[in-house]
Amino acid sequence: MESTIYEGAVIYGYSSSAAQAYAEKYGREFVSLGNAPALTRGDVNGDDIIDISDATAALTIYVQIAASLPIEDYTESQMSTADVNKNGIVEISDATAFLTYYAQNAVGLSPSWDDIVSG
Ligand SMILES: [Ca+2]
Ligand SMILES: [Ca+2]
Numbered sequence: 001m002e003s004t005i006y007e008g009a010v011i012y013g014y015s016s017s018a019a020q021a022y023a024e025k026y027g028r029e030f031v032s033l034g035n036a037p038a039l040t041r042g043d044v045n046g047d048d049i050i051d052i053s054d055a056t057a058a059l060t061i062y063v064q065i066a067a068s069l070p071i072e073d074y075t076e077s078q079m080s081t082a083d084v085n086k087n088g089i090v091e092i093s094d095a096t097a098f099l100t101y102y103a104q105n106a107v108g109l110s111p112s113w114d115d116i117v118s119g
Contacts (some may be wrong), residue, residue: 004028039081041113042101044074050105055098058082061090085117093117 005011010029014036022050023030042050044057057074061082064071071079082090084097097116104111 005102036077039077041081042084042098044078044082046078050098050101052102054082055095055102058084058098059095062092062095065090084113 003040004026005028007028007067010031011019011023012031012033013023015034017033017036018030020030021025022028038048039046040048042054044054044061047053057078061071061079074082079090082094084094100116100119101111101113104116
């Protein structure tokens with residue numbers, strides 16, 4: 001028998017999340033917290049700022065995709081947030097855009113994703 005959490009447990013989570021899937025799989029009560037909050041474009045780790053950690057996360061996603069490795073550490077919404085040029089995949093140009101954004105921000109400019117990805 002698989003070991004699961006206590007049968008009377010109530011699971012709280014966002015709609016369509018892994019938590020909901022778990023609750024349904026094991027017949028536990030699930031209370032939805034609504035839809036997961038949308039992540040800001042480029043804010044891969046969801047801390048409300050875009051900095052070198054987001055660039056690193058985007059680069060990690062890119063490398064894992066390039067190496068055909070499973071991307072277990074990032075959610076689909078994080079991956080779509082990392083796709084700053086919105087072409088449907090996280091690739092080297094996204095990682096480069098992150099570095100441009102970060103560099104502009106670091107020197108006090110107010111970078112815009114649209115300007116960066118179209119430039
Ligand atoms: Ca961030
Ligand atoms: Ca992209």
